[in-house]
Amino acid sequence: MRIFFILLISVLFTKGLLAQNVNISNGAAFEGEPFIAINPNDSQHLVVAWMGFKLGQEIIIKTRTTFDGGQTWSATNEFTHLQSGYGSADPSLKIDNSGNAYLCYIDYDNDNFTGGQVLVSKSNDGGLNWGNPVTAVNTTDCPDKLCIDRPWMVIDNSGSALDGTIYVTSMNANQPTIVDPPYNPYLAVSTDGGNTFDTPRFLDTMGYYSGDQITQPMPTPTIGADGTFYAIYPSYETSQSVFAQYIMAQSDDAGISLDHNVTHQASSGLSSPLAKKAPLLISNPNDASQLGYLFLKEDNGDLDIYFSESLDFGINWSTAIRVNDDVVGNGIMQDLVWGEFNEQGDVVVCWRDRRNGGAGYDVPTEIMGATRFSDSTNFSSNFTITDQLVNHEAVLEGSGNDFMSVEYSGDTIHVVWGDTRSGVLNIYYNKMSVVDQTSNIQSIAKSDWNFLNLFPNPAEEFITLDENLIGYDFNIIDEQGRVIETGKLSEKSKIVISELERGTFIIYLSNSESIATFKFVKE
Numbered sequence: 001m002r003i004f005f006i007l008l009i010s011v012l013f014t015k016g017l018l019a020q021n022v023n024i025s026n027g028a029a030f031e032g033e034p035f036i037a038i039n040p041n042d043s044q045h046l047v048v049a050w051m052g053f054k055l056g057q058e059i060i061i062k063t064r065t066t067f068d069g070g071q072t073w074s075a076t077n078e079f080t081h082l083q084s085g086y087g088s089a090d091p092s093l094k095i096d097n098s099g100n101a102y103l104c105y106i107d108y109d110n111d112n113f114t115g116g117q118v119l120v121s122k123s124n125d126g127g128l129n130w131g132n133p134v135t136a137v138n139t140t141d142c143p144d145k146l147c148i149d150r151p152w153m154v155i156d157n158s159g160s161a162l163d164g165t166i167y168v169t170s171m172n173a174n175q176p177t178i179v180d181p182p183y184n185p186y187l188a189v190s191t192d193g194g195n196t197f198d199t200p201r202f203l204d205t206m207g208y209y210s211g212d213q214i215t216q217p218m219p220t221p222t223i224g225a226d227g228t229f230y231a232i233y234p235s236y237e238t239s240q241s242v243f244a245q246y247i248m249a250q251s252d253d254a255g256i257s258l259d260h261n262v263t264h265q266a267s268s269g270l271s272s273p274l275a276k277k278a279p280l281l282i283s284n285p286n287d288a289s290q291l292g293y294l295f296l297k298e299d300n301g302d303l304d305i306y307f308s309e310s311l312d313f314g315i316n317w318s319t320a321i322r323v324n325d326d327v328v329g330n331g332i333m334q335d336l337v338w339g340e341f342n343e344q345g346d347v348v349v350c351w352r353d354r355r356n357g358g359a360g361y362d363v364p365t366e367i368m369g370a371t372r373f374s375d376s377t378n379f380s381s382n383f384t385i386t387d388q389l390v391n392h393e394a395v396l397e398g399s400g401n402d403f404m405s406v407e408y409s410g411d412t413i414h415v416v417w418g419d420t421r422s423g424v425l426n427i428y429y430n431k432m433s434v435v436d437q438t439s440n441i442q443s444i445a446k447s448d449w450n451f452l453n454l455f456p457n458p459a460e461e462f463i464t465l466d467e468n469l470i471g472y473d474f475n476i477i478d479e480q481g482r483v484i485e486t487g488k489l490s491e492k493s494k495i496v497i498s499e500l501e502r503g504t505f506i507i508y509l510s511n512s513e514s515i516a517t518f519k520f521v522k523e
């Protein structure tokens with residue numbers, strides 16, 4: 001469950017220009033945690049979803065669609081809440097073989113956790129218009145377990161008898177006063193195109209329990225080329241092993257029955273409390289036997305990106321290989337890993353890299369990538385996806401911006417991520433060739449913002465804004481996306497902030513004709 005911020009910025013994306021990035025979110029306060037999906041039968045059709053701030057509703061889910069490979073994008077769709085006071089989070093997307101787009105996300109009481117649901121909405125026109133959401137998982141399905149956190153959705157596009165089956169995985173929310181151990185990964189399945197979902201079931205089972213030590217055993221799911229469902233989840237149950245383990249659950253009958261086996265084990269955890277550590281399971285759409293697993297390891301004294309694969313349907317796994325090619329043991333940490341196979345079985349891996357920013361978490365970063373072609377055993381030299389080194393902001397230290405996303409078709413990758421180059425969290429997009437690392441994008445985002453002066457900044461007692469904004473309504477928003485204070489800018493164009501806690505805030509101003517945002521620091 002994540003919360004986020006945005007700032008409008010105009011970026012020109014010119015064909016042939018190296019690794020230029022487009023601000024795709026175009027919000028006014030805070031955006032984060034994007035996901036991108038590609039049509040398996042039309043590589044020009046993609047949909048992006050993310051979490052974004054909306055005045056009066058705080059965090060909602062937003063989407064945009066392209067039918068020309070990222071040259072132009074639709075207007076932004078916004079998804080309202082099930083009820084007042086709810087917040088939304090954790091989007092994932094898939095497009096089926098018929099071109100229908102599906103969006104999965106949570107909508108929940110993010111203050112008191114009195115209720116919430118994992119929802120799935122369907123678009124019959126590829127993401128331009130969306131139907132009413134259907135409940136896949138409800139907190140009432142799992143009393144006192146809050147089994148709706150970080151859902152992931154995958155769809156069977158294998159052409160098998162189970163083609164079109166929708167699988168949604170989830171885990172317990174991190175609410176220790178409500179959720180008691182043991183903790184579990186969950187699975188909900190739809191076999192009727194998302195019209196209904198079966199009651200969610202546990203992914204773990206006797207001998208393969210997640211246990212009572214890992215409070216959020218997030219599963220990472222995928223569908224094999226033959227229609228087999230796979231999901232890997234973490235486990236630490238000493239009655240099963242003295243080591244922490246990763247366990248795979250798989251099903252060839254739409255989740256009715258599950259088989260389990262241990263894929264990996266670790267003798268120690270990861271030291272950085274701030275790193276985005278989630279692993280990812282991927283599958284080769286051209287070879288049912290091949291699966292890939294991406295994760296972080298700290299064998300060399302710092303966090304590195306590793307890839308392990310199975311060539312026998314997940315039974316045996318290769319020794320993990322290091323993907324990032326900076327100097328081994330240099331004290332530089334990498335995180336935020338994502339990846340994908342293309343139709344030929346080539347692999348791309350993307351992550352947030354700090355080799356040019358320094359040691360530690362709170363240093364400037366870039367998004368980087370590497371490919372491994374299907375006829376090779378080695379990954380390519382690393383290449384840069386972002387067009388600049390981006391300074392660290394405190395918003396990256398909390399929940400949110402926990403994932404990036406990539407799709408891979410032919411020699412082209414479509415990458416989305418969140419960064420704070422504008423001083424607030426925004427969603428950026430890049431389309432580029434992995435062969436020559438050139439982009440092929442035209443302008444899709446234009447800002448009408450006029451950034452006027454705000455002073456002093458940092459401030460202790462008050463802030464003063466440009467007199468042109470007198471009479472505007474204002475909202476002061478914290479880094480978790482919560483509205484802290486509201487009012488109208490007076491003739492003195494000053495706002496008293498002495499009662500605010502120390503931290504970074506966004507002030508959102510609006511009238512009937514325009515809006516403006518500013519960032520300030522309260523000392």
